[in-house]
Amino acid sequence: xxxxxxxxxxxxxxxxxxxxxxxxxxxxxxxxxxxxxxxxxxxxxxxxxxxxxxxxxxxxxxxxxxxxxxxxxxxxxxxxxxxxxxxxxxxxxxxxxxxxxxxxxxxxxxxxxxxxxxxxxxxxxxxxxxxxxxxxxxxxxxxxxxxxxxxxxxxxxxxxxxxxxxxxxxxxxxxxxxxxxxxxxxxxxxxxxxxxxxxxxxxxxxxxxxxxxxxxxxxxxxxxxxxxxxxxxxxxxxxxxxxxxxxxxxxxxxxxxxxxxxxxxxxxxxxxxxxxxxxxxxxxxxxxxxxxxxxxxxxxxxxxxxxxxxxxxxxxxxxxxxxxxxxxxxxxxxxxxxxxxxxxxxxxxxxxxxxxxxxxxxxxxxxxxxxxxxxxxxxxxxxxxxxxxxxxxxxxxxxxxxxxxxxxxxxxxxxxxxxxx
Amino acid sequence: xxxxxxxxxxxxxxxxxxxxxxxxxxxxxxxxxxxxxxxxxxxxxxxxxxxxxxxxxxxxxxxxxxxxxxxxxxxxxxxxxxxxxxxxxxxxxxxxxxxxxxxxxxxxxxxxxxxxxxxxxxxxxxxxxxxxxxxxxxxxxxxxxxxxxxxxxxxxxxxxxxxxxxxxxxxxxxxxxxxxxxxxxxxxxxxxxxxxxxxxxxxxxxxxxxxxxxxxxxxxxxxxxxxxxxxxxxxxxxxxxxxxxxxxxxxxxxxxxxxxxxxxxxxxxxxxxxxxxxxxxxxxxxxxxxxxxxxxxxxxxxxxxxxxxxxxxxxxxxxxxxxxxxxxxxxxxxxxxxxxxxxxxxxxxxxxxxxxxxxxxxxxxxxxxxxxxxxxxxxxxxxxxxxxxxxxxxxxxxxxxxxxxxxxxxxxxxxxxxxxx
Numbered sequence: 064x065x066x067x068x069x070x071x072x073x074x075x076x077x078x079x080x081x082x083x084x085x086x087x088x089x090x091x092x093x094x095x096x097x098x099x100x101x102x103x104x105x106x107x108x109x110x111x112x113x114x115x116x117x118x119x120x121x122x123x124x125x126x127x128x129x130x131x132x133x134x135x136x137x138x139x140x141x142x143x144x145x146x147x148x149x150x151x152x153x154x155x156x157x158x159x160x161x162x163x164x165x166x167x168x169x170x171x172x173x174x175x176x177x178x179x180x181x182x183x184x185x186x187x188x189x190x191x192x193x194x195x196x197x198x199x200x201x202x203x204x205x206x207x208x209x210x211x212x213x214x215x216x217x218x219x220x221x222x223x224x225x226x227x228x229x230x231x232x233x234x235x236x237x238x239x240x241x242x243x244x245x246x247x248x249x250x251x252x253x254x255x256x257x258x259x260x261x262x263x264x265x266x267x268x269x270x271x272x273x274x275x276x277x278x279x280x281x282x283x284x285x286x287x288x289x290x291x292x293x294x295x296x297x298x299x300x301x302x303x304x305x306x307x308x309x310x311x312x313x314x315x316x317x318x319x320x321x322x323x324x325x326x327x328x329x330x331x332x333x334x335x336x337x338x339x340x341x342x343x344x345x346x347x348x349x350x351x352x353x354x355x356x357x358x359x360x361x362x363x364x365x366x367x368x369x370x371x372x373x374x375x376x377x378x379x380x381x382x383x384x385x386x387x388x389x390x391x392x393x394x395x396x397x398x399x400x401x402x403x404x405x406x407x408x409x410x411x412x413x414x415x416x417x418x419x420x421x422x423x424x425x426x427x428x429x430x431x432x433x434x435x436x437x438x439x440x441x442x443x444x445x446x447x448x449x450x451x452x453x454x455x456x457x458x459x460x461x462x463x464x465x466x467x468x469x470x471x472x473x474x475x476x477x478x479x480x481x482x483x484x
Numbered sequence: 485x486x487x488x489x490x491x492x493x494x495x496x497x498x499x500x501x502x503x504x505x506x507x508x509x510x511x512x513x514x515x516x517x518x519x520x521x522x523x524x525x526x527x528x529x530x531x532x533x534x535x536x537x538x539x540x541x542x543x544x545x546x547x548x549x550x551x552x553x554x555x556x557x558x559x560x561x562x563x564x565x566x567x568x569x570x571x572x573x574x575x576x577x578x579x580x581x582x583x584x585x586x587x588x589x590x591x592x593x594x595x596x597x598x599x600x601x602x603x604x605x606x607x608x609x610x611x612x613x614x615x616x617x618x619x620x621x622x623x624x625x626x627x628x629x630x631x632x633x634x635x636x637x638x639x640x641x642x643x644x645x646x647x648x649x650x651x652x653x654x655x656x657x658x659x660x661x662x663x664x665x666x667x668x669x670x671x672x673x674x675x676x677x678x679x680x681x682x683x684x685x686x687x688x689x690x691x692x693x694x695x696x697x698x699x700x701x702x703x704x705x706x707x708x709x710x711x712x713x714x715x716x717x718x719x720x721x722x723x724x725x726x727x728x729x730x731x732x733x734x735x736x737x738x739x740x741x742x743x744x745x746x747x748x749x750x751x752x753x754x755x756x757x758x759x760x761x762x763x764x765x766x767x768x769x770x771x772x773x774x775x776x777x778x779x780x781x782x783x784x785x786x787x788x789x790x791x792x793x794x795x796x797x798x799x800x801x802x803x804x805x806x807x808x809x810x811x812x813x814x815x816x817x818x819x820x821x822x823x824x825x826x827x828x829x830x831x832x833x834x835x836x837x838x839x840x841x842x843x844x845x846x847x848x849x850x851x852x853x854x855x856x857x858x859x860x861x862x863x864x865x866x867x868x869x870x871x872x873x874x875x876x877x878x879x880x881x882x883x884x885x886x887x888x889x890x891x892x893x894x895x896x897x898x899x900x901x902x903x904x905x
Binding site for chain 1: 499500501502503504505506508510511512514515516518523524525526527528529530531533536539540543546547701703710712764767769771772773774775776777778779780781782784785786787790791792793794795796797798800801804805834835836848849850881882885
């Protein structure tokens with residue numbers, strides 16, 4: 064087999080050609096393949112249609128060293144991947160008694176007779192290596208003929224992912240000749256993509272030009288900019304040293320807007336900072352309506368550093384549950400710095416937490432005014448010190464809410480990392 | 485041009501071949517194309533590499549009546565889509581002064597000189613029709629030659645989507661000869677995919693077999709099963725009548741587990757039921773940590789029917805903020821029906837709402853016990869009547885949380901739709 068440098072991914076299934084189902088396996092596979100130093104040349108999605116499927120797999124094989132298909136390994140007439148690949152490679156199909164026995168045993172364990180159609184899943188191209196599937200009936204298949212490597216995986220992620228890691232990755236690793244792609248991710252909050260680019264450009268054009276070139280890409284999501292540094296080769300310690308150096312230089316240039324260079328999420332970093340001090344946070348949310356607390360409590364183990372919070376959508380809730388004075392609300396309006404501060408203090412004191420964070424704003428589509436347009440958000444944090452900020456975020460309701468949550472978590476991070484007042 | 489029945493979609497951009505960026509435009513395009521009665525034969529993702537790009541677009545053109553590309557229309561050397569398509573169709577490139585004028589005017593409005601490289605965006609294949617882009621510099625292109633139709637759209641969704649709806653949809657509609665695909669969606673909570681399938685199968689095998697065949701597909705997400713009914717043809721009133729009939733029969737067979745047959749989300753249905761009664765809901769969340777409130781307040785205008793809520797992660801917050809008696813917590817544990825009921829009553833009374841809903845459970849990965857394994861969740865709703873349920877959900881932390889939120893919203897829906905006690 065030739066040395067593996069490039070891969071093609073083909074997702075099979077007519078449902079993946081509608082507006083309602085997305086192929087997500089290819090993201091998992093792209094990540095794993097990249098880690099093995101194998102780049103993805105192209106991805107394709109094709110329906111359960113023999114002619115289209117054959118054409119798409121043939122094209123993928125013409126372009127890439129290894130083709131990985133996902134889906135179409137079920138027992139029904141719609142499941143064509145096995146046969147189409149056998150045809151393309153000129154291999155006859157044969158029934159494997161040992162595969163059939165595994166499928167039969169699976170049904171026996173569940174005390175259900177094996178439907179006759181499942182017998183099809185034991186029919187495989189001659190010479191194929193079957194990959195065990197503890198989470199389903201369809202075995203995966205590893206097929207090498209001459210210069211071609213084709214790997215057939217089942218569609219459900221909980222079947223595909225362990226099968227890839229157990230069987231496919233080691234096989235590809237052996238074939239890839241020790242080449243690896245390594246990655247560092249520097250994550251930033253509080254700068255725009257172009258601001259990050261401006262600061263980072265001189266560094267990444269330089270590290271991209273050295274003997275071990277480090278490639279940098281920028282990814283932006285609401286409230287977060289990521290710089291991905293990658294380098295490939297066989298000398299892993301050398302590559303890691305180059306990446307560490309590049310990452311260190313970017314962190315130094317960007318300063319404290321960098322919240323993570325070790326893969327941790329913003330909420331994990333904030334949580335770790337709170338935990339290190341033995342502090343708990345409480346949140347009061349208006350326009351984000353629970354999303355801030357939802358994101359903080361997404362972190363496993365967050366119960367040690369999240370006390371809880373109050374979603375104060377209605378003004379009476381702000382008054383009764385958070386102790387925001389009615390005259391402050393009347394004088395300044397719900398979206399104002401005095402109200403945000405009162406909310407932060409109120410939730411902290413009432414829930415007996417160490418840090419209080421509050422968000423109040425206008426997420427839209429309605430509710431904007433001349434002086435406080437949609438996207439106006441006030442965030443307050445109180446702990447060893449107190450900070451309040453009025454911000455404006457672009458985009459629709461969900462974007463404004465996402466930006467607000469990220470900004471609030473970042474303020475919690477900053478207050479928790481700061482030396483106490 | 486031939487009658488349009490099938491489409492191919494090609495997303496262009498090396499970043500779409502990594503683990504970190506997903507092509508989402510193709511979901512939007514598939515939905516819009518299906519609505520026009522045009523099926524998607526295949527989708528492809530290809531990097532900014534001339535040879536691969538040419539091969540992938542050529543293959544798509546061989547298979548489909550119309551090919552839509554997204555991305556690769558920017559001003560840099562990496563942006564190759566225009567030139568590659570011109571090559572494939574044998575069209576020379578030419579600079580269009582009227583396109584250049586629009587791009588220059590855009591920069592002038594922002595008081596920025598136009599970078600020289602942006603001139604490339606005014607170079608288009610001869611005979612191409614430019615599609616105006618109010619949200620960016622890259623015009624779209626509509627290129628018809630002989631039997632081929634190729635449409636080039638920019639990658640950013642906020643540029644692509646209005647351009648499709650304004651220019652591409654009407655053009656395709658004219659070419660599609662009045663054929664339409666229509667859709668009804670029946671949404672179910674509280675049944676598994678196989679239970680829904682068992683009930684629905686006799687109906688959809690029948691409606692699939694009539695003179696105007698209605699096709700049914702099932703889509704499952706945590707806490708929601710969707711039945712999509714589609715039919716295509718030129719006699720839209722007849723198709724709509726068949727779909728209405730099919731949808732009615734499914735709703736009748738499935739009963740009150742159907743929460744929507746008009747496209748509304750579960751939270752919108754619950755909110756509309758609350759609003760119709762002039763009620764407001766308040767929520768107390770433990771393991772879902774704000775996600776229930778976050779999802780309810782995702783609905784624009786939800787401030788009229790959401791009072792707010794309390795995220796009571798810590799037991800002291802359950803006691804102090806919700807009035808859960810300490811001896812009830814001690815006797816039954818935080819994940820118990822008495823505690824869920826006390827939380828629901830507490831949040832309703834303290835926030836002055838009409839309906840109170842509470843979730844307490846073990847989302848994992850830690851915290852499970854022999855008698856209350858990970859996935860155990862108790863949900864209580866109190867309003868005109870009071871309901872409490874102990875449920876068990878499969879999957880990881882995020883799945884358990886998503887199932888819990890959907891179940892709680894469905895209980896709010898049921899209590900709000902019921903005749904008052």
